[in-house]
Amino acid sequence: GAVVSQHPSWVICKSGTSVKIECRSLDFQATTMFWYRQFPKKSLMLMATSNEGSKATYEQGVEKDKFLINHASLTLSTLTVTSAHPEDSSFYICSARKEGSKTQYFGPGTRLLVL
Amino acid sequence: AQSVTQLDSHVSVSEGTPVLLRCNYSSSYSPSLFWYVQHPNKGLQLLLKYTSAATLVKGINGFEAEFKKSETSFHLTKPSAHMSDAAEYFCVVTLTGGFKTIFGAGTRLFVKA
Numbered sequence: 001g002a003v004v005s006q007h008p009s010w011v012i013c014k015s016g017t018s019v020k021i022e023c024r025s026l027d028f029q030a031t032t033m034f035w036y037r038q039f040p041k042k043s044l045m046l047m048a049t050s051n052e053g054s055k056a057t058y059e060q061g062v063e064k065d066k067f068l069i070n071h072a073s074l075t076l077s078t079l080t081v082t083s084a085h086p087e088d089s090s091f092y093i094c095s096a097r098k099e100g101s102k103t104q105y106f107g108p109g110t111r112l113l114v115l
Numbered sequence: 116a117q118s119v120t121q122l123d124s125h126v127s128v129s130e131g132t133p134v135l136l137r138c139n140y141s142s143s144y145s146p147s148l149f150w151y152v153q154h155p156n157k158g159l160q161l162l163l164k165y166t167s168a169a170t171l172v173k174g175i176n177g178f179e180a181e182f183k184k185s186e187t188s189f190h191l192t193k194p195s196a197h198m199s200d201a202a203e204y205f206c207v208v209t210l211t212g213g214f215k216t217i218f219g220a221g222t223r224l225f226v227k228a
Contacts, residue, residue: 006158034216043205043218044159093158102147102166102209104216106159 001027004096006107013084014115021079021110023094029074030096034104035067038091050077084114117142119208121219129227134193136222138206141187148189149207150180153221159205165189176200201226 003026013019023033032051036044048069050056056069068080077096081088091111095104122137140146147166151159163174170182180191189206206219 004158043220046216091156095159103149103161103164104207104209105161106151108158109156111156 002103002105003027004030004094004105004107006092006094006110008110009108010111010113012113012115015085016083019081019084019112021081021092021094021112023077023079023096023107025075025096025105028096028098028105030077031074031099032097033071033077034095034097035069035077035079036093036095038093038109044093047079081112084112086114088112089114117144117146117208117210117215117217119206119217119219121204121206121222123222124220125223125225127225127227128196130198131195134191134196134200134224136191136204136206136224138189138191138219139187140189140206140208140217142208142210144211146211147209148180148182149209150174150178150189150191151205151207153203153205155202162191162204196224196226198226198228200224 005024007022035047038044046059047062048056048058050069050071052071052074058064071077091109093109095106097104118141120139149164150162153159162178163172165172165182173179178193204222208217
């Protein structure tokens with residue numbers, strides 16, 4: 001149990017376009033989902049915390065208009081990278097947490113390359 | 116201030132020998148502690164967790180960790196390394212109350228044949 005999926009697993013896009021990444025909890029309801037960014041050989045950097053039915057809470061330095069997060073249901077959160085630039089190229093990982101639990105279950109990640 | 120320190124950026128062991136990955140934390144509150152493993156270009160997989168029950172926690176793939184409050188440590192061990200254990204390991208602390216999560220910098224484990 002506690003499986004989290006991400007789609008797509010990798011995406012290549014042109015500079016200036018928008019890219020949407022989906023994060024789904026497959027066998028549990030996730031009241032909270034998290035979006036992370038990971039640079040090569042580095043730890044995870046929390047971008048935002050998303051609670052179902054409410055606005056996401058962004059970490060300092062993360063542009064909310066650049067990285068749009070929607071958590072429309074208890075099993076789905078989406079991250080949209082708007083007007084992507086090459087510096088947005090990275091590995092994006094989501095995680096999901098059940099209500100009242102401290103354990104995060106992570107998705108497999110999405111590799112984004114902006115040309 | 117709360118923090119997590121993984122004392123080694125990389126550890127190299129021979130196959131069949133013990134593994135020790137060190138983690139120390141600093142927290143004013145009773146934390147929950149986790150170890151995750153990440154293989155290249157993959158997400159994080161939960162190895163084990165401590166959430167105020169038994170201080171010696173057994174996880175998957177033969178890993179275990181012991182919570183030592185007096186030493187503020189949560190070191191990860193395995194009696195005998197396998198080639199498939201080569202990966203990046205993250206020690207993670209989640210604080211009670213606000214559930215704020217803090218990640219360690221990670222330890223890369225190399226396993227030599």
